[in-house]
Amino acid sequence: MLNRILILWALLASHSFWAQDCPNPVYPANGATNVPLDATIDWESVDGVPSYNITMGTTPGGDDILSTQFASGSSYVPPLGLPANTTIYVTITLFFFDQPNITCPSYSFTTEPISTVPECTEITNPLNNAVDINPNTNISWSYVYAATGYNLSLGTTPGGTELLNNFDVGNTLTYNPITDLPPETPIYASIVPYNPLGTAMGCTYQQFTTRAESEIPDCTNIIYPLNGETNVPLSPVLEWHAVPDATGYIVTIGTTPTGTDILDGSTFYSNSTPVVNFESNKTFFITIVPFNDAGAAEGCTQTSFTTLLGCGPFLDFDTGEYVIVNPEIDFPATISSCDNNGPLIINSTDIAEGYRWFRIDQFENESLISDTSDVTITENGRYRYEAYNTINQNGNTIECPSSQVFEVVSSEMATIENIMAETLVSSLRITVVASGNGDYEYAIDDIDGPYLDSNVFNNVAPGSHIFYVRDKNGCGIAQQKFAQDLTVEGFPKFFTPNGDNINDYWQFIQPTETQKIVFKSIRIFDRYGTFIKQISQYSLGWDGNLAGRSLPAGDYWFMAIDDSDREFKGHFSLKR
Template sequence: MLKKLLYILVFLVSLTGWSQDCPDLLFPVDGATNVPVDATIAWESSDGVPGYRIRLGTTPGGAEISEQSVGSSTSYTPNLGLPENTTIYVTIILDFLFQGSSDIVCSSQSFVTEDVTTVPDCTSFRNPLDGGTNVSVFTNLSWNYAPRATGYYVTLGTTPGGNDILPQTDAGNTLFFDPPGELPATTLIYASVVPFNENGSTSSCSEISFRTRDLAPIPGCTSLVTPFSGETDVPLTPLIEWLPVPGATGYRVTIGSTPGGADVLDNNSFSSNSTFVLNFEPNRTFFITIVPFNDAGSAIGCAQENFSTLLGCGPYLDPDSGEFVTLNPVSDFPDTLSFCENETPFLVTAPDTGDGYRWYQVDQFGNETLLSDTNEVMLTENGTYRYEVYNEVIQFGEIIECPTSKEFQVVSSEIPSIRTLIPVETATGFRITVEATGNGDYEYAIDNRDGPYQDSNVFGDVPSGSHEFFVRDKNGCGIVSAPFIQDLTVEGFPKFFTPNGDNVNDFWQFIQPKEAEIVVLQSIRIFDRYGRLLSVITQNSLGWDGNFGGRPLPAGDYWFAATDETNREIRGHFALKR
């Protein structure tokens, strides 16, 4: 528990003075020119930073154009575009959300916008919709930004192209207009919004029409009570509560992780003024809009509010070291575990320190079955598994788990078996290949059971004399060995023969070495360079005459493989000369 409290204290102290890299602009890049006035500004993501604010101004660090919190998003599109032919200063603020923290204000970067020489594009209505019915007489008009626009003309009438309700009016550089007074009830109304700039106005924009309802009161807007707007360290499963509104029969709630987003709740309807929301992500800013409604319609122009959740597991910046730290356990669990086939089931113990553990078996479809929730598990078969170790952290009265997980493979091993030793004579001795079989991961040594061992099964420059080769299973399932008698390949097998019918060296055959241990061979097989078996002779036969299928073979190199009475195989080559 002391460890957990120390974690909490570390991350609730003032976090001023650390070192954190500020992100560079990705678009437009610092110093860019001729940037479109409708550009979306994008920047690099900074590790461990849960949120960003962005200032746009005409002076370094200024916010003359706008200042906006964008949550964890790394891009921002100004609602009203950018002024033309202007140096724009972008100041990115790293927002660490939790109480007592000091946000990092990065140095300003700048770019120059284009000189607009054409009229703007047309816009489209957001409210009311074209063809809408039962529209409140108190409705406001809103529309989308028209690229290159610096203002908008609004006209309202009861006939197509008419202006008897509102003559053409300059609404300014805004995306919202509140008609003066009330609109006529139960009336088909025609509306147009025409974007303009210094080059003129768009001439071909279409108007929309909508029909109003009977005069009736619509509810007003509300505001958050818990959490209050801008609150930090909000629990991950909070009660969202707002002020009740007289005359409202319900509330539509939208919550997103970015301004205007709806990835948590998308215009969900509630009959009361509160609701629980389960499992928010930690250390994030969420944006919420609540719109009361009744039979007469929905509240108009309700503001978006925001709050930030509690810390979670990190990573966070340590104010003392300037390094990122997390509350998750550190784990060194291996990618693969092996066991000997004759030792199942086998016990695996977690190598890491944590407050809890879980072991899962994973099938071919990715489905998981919990095997154990302690620091030990018994495994009986090969396959895919997942290991999880976690710390429990108390934050603001809630216990959260900070896990570290690792998927691993379980494979079985067995003691190896040496099938053969394959020697090849070289100018400096012998190159010997050890052929071993078995279900395991093996390593090899020469002349010493204790090693050193190597992964390669080939030994070069083996000197003359007798040697012993060892094969060891890396998972501890056993060691086997095989001797190598160098004399078998130095003496006894001729280096060449001349089957030309002169009765001298016409046959190739093993010759028992003098002053050496008697060698007993079961068979001698002879191959061509393609591995085709040409002949099998015995130790007591006349030998090979250089023919195959009754026909003499051409001069060249040929190979042999001799098997002794212990089933050890000796290989080599010789020359046939004509």
């Protein structure tokens, strides 16, 4: 079973790989040249990616410049700057905690050459004029642009070098003297950056004073859980080796390598501690730092462990990949049944070892109604569908379910109540009014569609049409024929100039069933034959007025002459 799940997971992971986009470089751009040596590497943020790793080398995918490091957000500041006059390949890896990481293709840029000697730097630890400094302290300083190395001098007098004389520490930003500094003594330190063009000029010393001699403790090693251990209980007792000269231990635990969301530097005075209610199926990262009055241990390494596998996702430390046991399901939140079609039969197409269907009552109680891949439902309401796989763990069989709560609702074929037409200049706006217990969509002149959610059709040509209303849940299609009420060759039988923007103008409408008709003139007369108005077929039409005065409701006549000198006569009504 597990092998089948691993294959399924691999397919899902492969799909995830292709679905996930790699970020584009922001700065430096791919192929950029003369990039400053103190450039910050920036790339686009990708939705759904919790963290990034960055690697830099002189070949695609190489790490001879920077081994893989976690990035803060979507940028990285190289602490030692970038090597000069070098083509650098950057590789970004999308880091996930619940699926395999995705390594993106490398891109490259070229840095500028060194053109000047570096400036002086500043010692950051210990701070200038600091007192009570541990004799075993490290000396640290700030990065300087274009520096390729640093020379360190230490003495007990201003400018003295008897403790360390112009020692080349290389291209690093920290140095731990081989022997402790003299206790309770002023120490004078100077650090001078250099590069192939020369050394910084005029660099001065900084001073600090050491305290009485004492030893900071060494780091410890964890006893339980061991680094990389899996199936760790949710309430384990963490244990590590006691350090003889340690006063206590600073413990940090997070769900990411840089996280502190479980313990944030908590202090313990013994070499073990119980932890209650770790989350299952997660990897945790732990760092333990012993300390005493002299200070805290330095350079202590981080370890990790994974809690009980359960249903996953869990990390396979042999492959570095995550495995998911729960089945993938694809099930809607709402299902409609057609009225008068009998019981609703639903069949699951999800791949799983087992299935269950539950009816949920008004008190949220569930009752099992089927334990196969299909179910027969006879009434509307709320239900829950569950599909599950199993896994053997520590001699026990565990079910790993995925579920979806859904609602069954009724649906029916629509009833077309009305079709309303609004006459525009040369077309119609049709509104189809339908009723019924369903979710409907609308089409014109073709039962196969296309169907639209809107019941309003614009730019409809005059003439006869059939409108269709289809239930989206498959409960049937209603249809109704509509024919526009016209007189001779496209002249309306009435109009209503009342300012409601519907039939406000009387105008010829070009029929679609005949050859296009072009009129030289369209003249309007009252019922006594008195000439009132001549209109163009390309205008809005007649608004029912004569010389700014509204004419009364009643019958009117028209005579139109086309470009072949044929006459068209008829009458129509003005309604107010």
